Amino acid sequence: MIKNVFLILVLLCGFFTEAQSTMQESVSEKKVQKDFTVTSLSQRFTTKVLNAYQDNSKTKVADAFAYFQMLTDATLDADGKKEVINTIYLMFQNPRVMVIDFTSETLDKIPLSQFVQKLLISEPLLFTVSDEVRYDGVDYQSWMTNYTVTRTKSGVTSTTNVRQTIYFYENSKDFGSERKVVFTTLLGSM
Incomplete structure (x- = not known):
């Protein structure tokens, strides 16, 4: 009887050890897959291609x-x-993203949707975005861009340095019967 109990315990330990080993392999495989998908934009694209997307984002900021x-x-x-x-x-990226309130003198950060509403009732503003733009902080799905905005309000000109996140997304789009992956840049918080 004791031999049977001992044999059952040995078999159960063997099954538990095998199950635990399989579970650890599964977890490590998921980690490898996750690490593979979380690669930086600078690792996914050549410098030339990444610079082209960054230049495109400069145009989007000016627009x-x-x-x-x-x-x-x-x-x-x-x-x-x-x-x-x-x-x-x-x-x-979305209407809740925080942007600089160029309608006020304090230049506080407010949600984009609120800023748009304030622009609708604002006196005329003139904006100029500097040609000199600096990019840094390239991440998995974004980079930081630095530029200067000159605002003219009631004849008074002020200059503000802006640091903004630019997001880079993959989207699947249908072109006729073909489905292709296209890349899109979206403006983020300031």
């Missing part, structure tokens, strides 16, 4: 400020303003 300026234009009709607002929201 965003041109749209901000349009919202302060009293001659733009309601339909035009709706279209501009929709375009702004498509350029950013």
Whole structure:
């Protein structure tokens, strides 16, 4: 009887050891897969390709400020303003992203949606984005960009240094019967 109990215990220990070994292998395989997918943009793309996407984001930043300026234009009709607002929201990661409030003198950070509403009732603003842009902090799905914005409000010009996150996403899109992966840049928080 004692031999039978001993034999059962040995067999059970063997099964538990095998199950634990299999579980550890599964966990380590998932970790390897995760590490493989979490590669930096600078590891996924050549410097030349990454620089092209960064230059594209510079244009997107300038376009965003041109749209901000349009919202302060009293001659733009309601339909035009709706279209501009929709375009702004498509350029950013989401409407809740924190941006600098260029309508105030304190330049506090507020959600994009609130900033857009403030632009609609603001006096006319003129924005100029510097040609000199610096990129740094390349991560898994984003990089940081640094630029200078010159704002003119009531004839008074002020300059603000901005540090903004630019996000880089893969999207699958259908082109006729073909499905391709395209890459998109979206503006993030300032």
